[in-house]
Amino acid sequence: MSNFYGNNDCRIYVGNLPPEVREEDIKDVFWKYGKIIHVDLKIGRGPPFAFVEFDDKRDADDAVYGRDGYTLDGYRLRVEFPRGSARGGYGRSGGGGGGGGGGARRGGAPSRRSEYRVLVSGLPPTGSWQDLKDHMREAGDVCFADVFRDGTGVVEFLRYEDMKYAVKHLDDSKFRSHEVSTLAS
Secondary structure, eight states: OOOOOTGGGGGGESOOTTTTTTTTHHHHHHHSOEEEEOOOOOEESSSSSSEEESSSHHHHHHHHHHHOOOTTTTTTTTEEEOTOOOOOOOTOOOOOTTTTTSSTTSSSSSOOOSSEEEEEOOOOTTOOOHHHHHGGGSSSEEEEEETTTTTTTEEEESSSSHHHHHHHHHHEETTTTTEEEEEEE
């Protein structure tokens, strides 16, 4: 096991946590981004916050990008690299997808969201929002994607026509050797 305080590239800060949050809740939010080495939950005076260390810095990148702005029990999480790290304490720049986020990301443009939404089922447990977004780009401009533990996901398109194409042409398509079903909402 690595030294928790020794590898800032693999650590992320998670702020604005709900008052009754538990370590398991934090693990449930971040498990899909990679192997979690340690969760350091700080509960006491002031609102709770945590540091999460991943095994790989790319997993930390994905977690910041995918979960900044995610809502947990009614609280909009702030996920970023710790201040003082080489990453400067700001989330990855750029909008356009991932996580459960919405609104502005620190250091980047606001993520685009759309009402042209497709629900996806039959995803493999290893599927990520990035994989889903890449798969659905065949239909057009994807502005948001997310996957859930139950094997479902959601994809949002910039244009109505792209959403309709996805439903018509990507329903029952192969996604990492699994069948995928799509449904317009």
